[in-house]
Amino acid sequence: MGVASGAPRVGVVTFPGSLDDRDAARAVRLVGATAVPLWHGTHDLEGVDAIILPGGFSYGDYLRAGAIASLSPIMAEVVTAAEAGMPVLGICNGFQMLTEAHLLPGGLIRNDHGNFICRDQRLRVENTSTAWTSGYAAAARDRAALAGTGDGPGGSGAAGGPGASGTAGRSGTASATGDFASSAASGAPEITIPLKNGEGGYIASAETIARLEGEGLVAFRYLDVNPNGSMNDIAGVTNARGNVVGLMPHPEHAVEPGFGPDTALAMRSGIDGLPLFASLLASLLPA
Amino acid sequence: MPTIVVEVMPKAELLDPQGKAVAGALSRQGRSEITGVRVGKRFEIEVAGPADDAILAEVAALADELLANLVIEDVISVHFAGADGFGLDAAADFASGNVTTDTSFDEASTPEAQAEIREGLS
Incomplete structure (x- = not known):
C-alpha cells in the first residue's frame, strides 16, 4: 500500500510490560519514517501505514508469553489490518503475540536449556522478499557493487551451515558498519543482531x-x-503474503553506531538491524 | 457456585524444559526412582449458574481457545471441581450434589472445537 504524501507513519504499540517500544520507535525515525505511539487499550490505529509489536514481557508473560496481549483491544484492529495487507512486524514478545493471534503459524516455548539468553546472534536472512526484509537484498547488491568481487569479511561464515555448532563465527565474522556479510554459497545476507x-x-x-x-x-x-x-x-517467519513478519532477535537494538553489537571494525558499531526498517520504507513508498 | 477445573499440559511430543529442570533437581536430590517430570497448568474457574453440561461445554471451548495454545499444549481435562475430589469448592460441590463424573467434554466434543484444533495444528 502506497503513501500519498509525507513520511510513512509506523505505529508502535505499547502494552503493559512492553520494554522495547521506544527502541523500535527510534529505529523507525532513523530510517526517516514517523513513529506513532499506539496504546494497547484502544481500538485506534491512528491511520498508521504499518505496525510494530515490540519486545518485552507484556502481562508478565502470564498464561503464555504474548497470550493476554494478543487479546488486547488494539490487537483486533491489528489482525484486521494485517489481513488486509498492512505490514506488521513482531519482535520477540511481539512475535509471540503474532503466533498467539494466529497471524503467524507455530508457537514459542521456553528455551530448551531453561536459561534466559542474551547474546549477539548471527542470523541468515532466508527470505528477502517480505515487506520487512527486502532491504537486505538491496543492501547486499549495493555492497557487492562496492566491493567488486564481494569477498568480504563474512565470507568464512558460509562454512557453518544451519545448526552447525562451534564458535568460529562468534566474533570473527562480525559485519562492518552499515554493511553485512553474505553467504558465499547462497548469497543470502548474514547479519548479527542482539x-x-x-x-x-x-x-x-x-x-x-x-x-x-x-x-x-x-x-x-x-x-x-x-x-x-x-x-x-x-529465528523468524513470515506469512505467505510477506506483510506479517515475526522474529525473536532484536533488529531495533542494532541501528545506530555506538549502540549495536561489536563488529570486527569497532566495538558496538553493528547496525545490521537498520535494513529491516529501511525495507519497510521501500515497501510503503511508491516506487 | 460451581468451579470448573481445566488442566493443560505441554504437548507430549514436545520438550518440556520446566519438567526437565525439575527432574534434574530431583535427581540431584538422589531421587533416582523418579525418571521424568512434566509440568502443566491447572485452572480453577468459578462460574455463576447451574453446573450443567452447557457450561462445561462453554468452558471446554474457552480452554481450547484461550487457556491453552493448541499449537504447543493439550487440554487434558475439563471437569467440575469435586469430580476428582480436588479444588476450591470440592466439598461444597459434593454436599450440594453439584458434581458430575461426566468426562465426555474432556475431549473437544463440539465440531467448532475440533475444527479449531485442526486449524491450530495446520
Whole structure:
C-alpha cells in the first residue's frame, strides 16, 4: 500500500510490560519514517501505514508469553489490518503475540536449556522478499557493487551451515558498519543482531514446518549456534503474503553506531538491524 | 457456585524444559526412582449458574481457545471441581450434589472445537 504524501507513519504499540517500544520507535525515525505511539487499550490505529509489536514481557508473560496481549483491544484492529495487507512486524514478545493471534503459524516455548539468553546472534536472512526484509537484498547488491568481487569479511561464515555448532563465527565474522556479510554459497545476507529471551524456542507441527520450509516462509535462521532449541534453527517467519513478519532477535537494538553489537571494525558499531526498517520504507513508498 | 477445573499440559511430543529442570533437581536430590517430570497448568474457574453440561461445554471451548495454545499444549481435562475430589469448592460441590463424573467434554466434543484444533495444528 502506497503513501500519498509525507513520511510513512509506523505505529508502535505499547502494552503493559512492553520494554522495547521506544527502541523500535527510534529505529523507525532513523530510517526517516514517523513513529506513532499506539496504546494497547484502544481500538485506534491512528491511520498508521504499518505496525510494530515490540519486545518485552507484556502481562508478565502470564498464561503464555504474548497470550493476554494478543487479546488486547488494539490487537483486533491489528489482525484486521494485517489481513488486509498492512505490514506488521513482531519482535520477540511481539512475535509471540503474532503466533498467539494466529497471524503467524507455530508457537514459542521456553528455551530448551531453561536459561534466559542474551547474546549477539548471527542470523541468515532466508527470505528477502517480505515487506520487512527486502532491504537486505538491496543492501547486499549495493555492497557487492562496492566491493567488486564481494569477498568480504563474512565470507568464512558460509562454512557453518544451519545448526552447525562451534564458535568460529562468534566474533570473527562480525559485519562492518552499515554493511553485512553474505553467504558465499547462497548469497543470502548474514547479519548479527542482539537476541534476548527466555521463551524463544520456535515449535510447530511437522506439517507446518514442512510448509514453512517448502514455501520459503522461514524469514530468519540462527547461524553458528541454536540458542534456544528452535526447530530447524528458525529465528523468524513470515506469512505467505510477506506483510506479517515475526522474529525473536532484536533488529531495533542494532541501528545506530555506538549502540549495536561489536563488529570486527569497532566495538558496538553493528547496525545490521537498520535494513529491516529501511525495507519497510521501500515497501510503503511508491516506487 | 460451581468451579470448573481445566488442566493443560505441554504437548507430549514436545520438550518440556520446566519438567526437565525439575527432574534434574530431583535427581540431584538422589531421587533416582523418579525418571521424568512434566509440568502443566491447572485452572480453577468459578462460574455463576447451574453446573450443567452447557457450561462445561462453554468452558471446554474457552480452554481450547484461550487457556491453552493448541499449537504447543493439550487440554487434558475439563471437569467440575469435586469430580476428582480436588479444588476450591470440592466439598461444597459434593454436599450440594453439584458434581458430575461426566468426562465426555474432556475431549473437544463440539465440531467448532475440533475444527479449531485442526486449524491450530495446520
